[in-house]
Amino acid sequence: MLTNPRSDRVRAVRALSRRAVRSRQGLFVAEGPQSVREAVSHRPDLVRGVYATPDAVVRHGDLVQAAVSVGLAVHEVSGEVLAAMVETDAPQGLLAVCRVATASLKDVLALRPRLLCVLINVRDPGNAGTVLRGADAAGADAVVISDNSVDVFGPKVVRSTAGSLFHLPVVTGLGIDEIVEQVRAAGLLLLAADGAGELLLGDVDLSGPHAWVMGNEAWGLPGEVRGRCDHVVRVPIHGRAESLNLAMAATICLYASATAQRRPQ
Incomplete structure (x- = not known):
């Protein structure tokens, strides 16, 4: 489990809240069970990793299992770590880092x-x-x-x-x-x-x-x-x-x- 809110990985995810970083890295964050569920179900090819608190793993076990079943990495993190990854005041325990993919x-x-x-x-x-x-x-x-x-x-x-x-x-x-x-x-x-x-x-x-x-x-x-x-x-x-x-x-x-x-x- 990731427990250090000041780790490099946590900082890297948090940095994706800035447009310049998203543009440079070609990544963005999908936050909350609804967004993560749709990403896993419809565009797993875009998902680079899923982060979930222990409570979210229990409440959304089907979603976590679906992510694992398509070969996605699911990282368990503390509530403090997840809060440090996003700007939302009340994060919902799940997020996915995804690749930016726009159509022509x-x-x-x-x-x-x-x-x-x-x-x-x-x-x-x-x-x-x-x-x-x-x-x-x-x-x-x-x-x-x-x-x-x-x-x-x-x-x-x-x-x-x-x-x-x-x-x-x-x-x-x-x-x-x-x-x-x-x-x-x-x-x-x-x-x-x-x-x-x-x-x-x-x-x-x-x-x-x-x-x-x-x-x-x-x-x-x-x-x-x-x-x-x-x-x-x-x-x-x-x-x-x-x-x-x-x-x-x-x-x-x-x-x-x-x-x-x-x-x-």
């Missing part, structure tokens, strides 16, 4: 996707993670996150995805122009989600291949991006709410697409 937009488009979610200049970790989770639940083929956005492998984003990060391709690091050009060239309709949209969500044909383009939480999509999309669409607000936040609007749009694409023809 070219490869995603080669599979002829029907539904994509594109995030432009999104900065809030909770929003980014929740949108990714919603895209996964709605059956989107991939999520594309532009450069100048939050790091999708940061601890807060990873926690917010609740394991969905390991379920679908995530494309990062591309500029806005490159994303728009590639998606349009692949034949997908580009739909900008914006509160000032000229079309209501219910008035758009969502049955064909398309990509939802979502903007920054505070200032939305840049005008030049809206201008390059085929339609600018707004979610109708029937009550007195001033607006919807990014995660809420994205989930509504993605589920509208999922419903339209699964409706019997």
Whole structure:
């Protein structure tokens, strides 16, 4: 059992809370039983090691056994050590160190996707993670996150995805122009989600291949991006709410697409 919270290994894991270290080492931390379970179940090839407290080994014995059965190293650590590895105030006794693996937009488009979610200049970790989770639940083929956005492998984003990060391709690091050009060239309709949209969500044909383009939480999509999309669409607000936040609007749009694409023809 690892019991020294100041050991080199503990410091190395804790250092992955910094974006520069994650970028340099190509590693990130998935924290909590839900994230670890999804990593072990769906992308064990990305897992470099699992760390668990004695209590977590007992409570999540099936998860630990699943990790061992696919050849993953499970390290038992004291509660103090696990707390020193993460920034969370109340860690849940389990974490996995994983390899960063982002998809290529070219490869995603080669599979002829029907539904994509594109995030432009999104900065809030909770929003980014929740949108990714919603895209996964709605059956989107991939999520594309532009450069100048939050790091999708940061601890807060990873926690917010609740394991969905390991379920679908995530494309990062591309500029806005490159994303728009590639998606349009692949034949997908580009739909900008914006509160000032000229079309209501219910008035758009969502049955064909398309990509939802979502903007920054505070200032939305840049005008030049809206201008390059085929339609600018707004979610109708029937009550007195001033607006919807990014995660809420994205989930509504993605589920509208999922419903339209699964409706019997």
